[in-house]
Amino acid sequence: MEVILNTSPAELTLDLACQPELTLRSNLTKLTLDPTHQPELTLSPQLAELTLDSTCQPEMTLSPGLAELNLDPEHQPEETPAPKLVELTLEPVHCRPELLDACADLINEQWPRSHASRLHSLGQSSDAFPLCLMLLSPPHTPEAAPIVVGHARLSRVLDRPQSLLVETVVVARALRGRGFGRRLMEGLEVFAQARGFHRLHLTTHDQMQFYAHLGYHLGEPVQGLVFTSQRLPTTLLRAFPRAPSPRPPCKALNLTAQVAPRGPKGPALPPPPPLPEPLTTSPPTPSGNPPKSLLETRYQDLRGCPIFWMEKDI
Template sequence: MEKLLVLHENKEYFNECADILNEEWKRSTNARLHSLQKSCDSFPTCLIIVRDIGGVKTVVAHSRLSKVQGKANSCLVESVVVKKSLRGKGYGRKIMLETEQFAKSKGIKTIYLSTHDKQNFYKHLGYAFCDPIVSFGVNTDILPEGFLQKFLPDNSSAERESGKSSENTSIPTSGSPVVPPSAAPPPPPPPPPPTGVTQKERPDIVRWDPSAISWMKKDI
């Protein structure tokens, strides 16, 4: 039997939850734990579904709710992920529906999200395309690490070097707007191959296309 839990009230699942997120979006364990430990009652709030599998309580899915700037009774759902070995069993739909019910219990009336490859999944759950929104938390898991860093003030570099950066080091923590995907500069050209390394020997370079991000919302 599955059960929805609030992560910061069940801290014994921090490490397991970090592993599940890192299956999909690679980050250092410390950075991932630091982000998860920001979960609180007033948002951001991390939610997990736990199920008994072989006599062991196991985290099968995760989601995160964050505040939305300038929109009352709204929130952003992000970092929605299901444990890889348990995909295809309906847990993605379940974590979303459970997350919506949790948000509704907190007085939320509209949920926003962004996605680059799951538009049809969310459409089937009742989400519709909308304009980008500004959030105090944003799904950096779908962005290359450090992509938004260039939009921070110059004095943020010293903070990052000192190891005192905020939960999402590439996101302004003062509530300043996140640059919408359409305004993001094009990715730089790949660097020339090192001396003695042919083009064929170089690893493939994966380019992230900001225009591929879709914003969606649902009234609950």
């Protein structure tokens, strides 16, 4: 008697004293039973249940959708070990072009976007900034490629030659909460210091406590440079709260420009004395220091959501 199973897993062997050996081969495409020593075999229409009807054979059920069943401990799949923090390295994307696709997939897992558009953005990375860095884990086998476990982008800051703006910070979902984010941020500091930079700026919506534990504090918005000679789009700058508009220069207040009435010439009048200092401190203007609480912010992103600007001296 020959029974054909149309499914795909591994090997199942039942060896009982009153039951001949029943083997489901590695591809599980053929099951052969000797009719002279084999009790009745019943298969349900959907290949979901396999029952051996015999007094000396217990019932066996294969659940629907079972992809793999292997009772041999020597052939059990090994779990992929998590990367070790001490083995991680930080490398620029443009130095490892073979990892561009993996890096794009990692970022799109957090912020979905066209794969081609993401590759184009990563392709702009260069030593002249902006510069994309990958946190890499060694491969599990010598012939395999390193594993991209994190990413961050560094950009120059307008009018602040010793500052860098940190953007697009992400760690693989399966590895979060294990110290990889801290390792990535510490690596960025070492990378920036080695190139003569002394301050890092970043934005966050909900990770204020994480960055505070790394030494960041609330700061003010800065303007990152998308390219060496190109600034951020105007639409992004509009997301920053506007400072009070300065009053237009009033020519009437320019005493030196006014024409004095004609009259007899005489000695010039002395300048008026300076105004006394106010005794009370006026309330700070909106362009003053930002709130010190990590729970409130004056800034919003393009969607109108609160956003926190933070910075750290390195």
